[in-house]
Amino acid sequence: MSYNKILHCRTTSTATLYNFNYLMQLSEELKPLHHLLEASKFMVSEEVREKFQQNLKRFMIPKGRVLVDLGQVSPSLYFIEKGVMRTYYLRGSEDITSLLVSEGDIVCIAESFLLQKLSNEVLETLEDTTVYAISYDSYRKLVEEDSYMGKLAVRLLEQHLINFTDKVKVFKYLSVEERIAHYISQPSSLFRRIPDHYIATYLGTTPATFSRCLKTVPFDKNRP
Template sequence: MSSMTPLLNYLRNFGPLSKAAEDAVRLVARRIEVKRNVDLQPIGHTCKTIYFLESGIARIYYYKADVEVTESFSFENSLVVRYESLFTGRPSRKAIQMLEDAEVIAIDANALFRLYDQHHDVERIFRHIFEAALVDQVNRIESIQFHTAEERYHAFMKERPDAILRVPLKYIASYLGITPVSLSRIRAQR
């Protein structure tokens, strides 16, 4: 049985986890390796897996009228989830792509949700995780809607200074909601 230690440590940030629950989580998760540029989940697939990144960077992207759009990045030691598909059971128009070779833990979402009744600590932990995700989304909306592209670029740089070195700028541009040309302009001044 592979270690899963990083995942279990991550989960413990959100609440205590009994030994029994820990074992149950291990049984619904498996460790996989994914190469750079591979789509972990393709467009059109219904999200039935919650991914935890031990290493590597992933992005969620989709197409808006033939133009590729980056919705989010996820870095090591965090989850990658297409919430709008996971919680509706509908196919996602979004794909998850790895931007670096990565070690990933894939959690079977339905199996995980079945643990909720037996292991209340598992339900509580994931509830806290998704509550925190909700807060993140609310804050992201504020940042998108009420800050300029330049402000958002600097905020992103401050929060993830390594991203600039690890992620192609064109993806950062589309994440910020601007074109690569615009991002170039912002970076050029000063």
């Protein structure tokens, strides 16, 4: 089965990911707001747009910084303006990458953020990263004050479920070689931008197998 017929969008795991890279052309001031609002077909009042914008805070985070650690509660929803982040969990002494995100993505540890429970994953930066963040309290207040924002939250949860299902399909139907070929062929691929071992565990394989498969998987060897 061709992997091109199985997956047509980026995938995720227990973190929430929505990719709207075309919005990068928007102004710096409005871009974070549009990331979320453009995810839904529901109209949102101008008052809610302004409230949402007022609750966003911009942070510049250095490479290697942990935003959510094991056993902590995920405090915020993050809109990535620049940089790369990942989530991972521990399997014994090994950390397994569950999500890779970059410019134009929205991310949080979904279960921890939405339920305000202790996280079983870590969220960290892989590059110097600039984000816009909205706290859980601000997010909940907006959702409760405006019915359209509540509907938007439901749409985001639905998209999270669809993305998770897509990743399950990838692991069910594609071989390791096909997973690697599919990933590195995507324009949004972080191949050669971050260490290979992060991508390897994200795709459910070992760094050694990933390196071996690269010798047989066709890709542009001159890409940056």
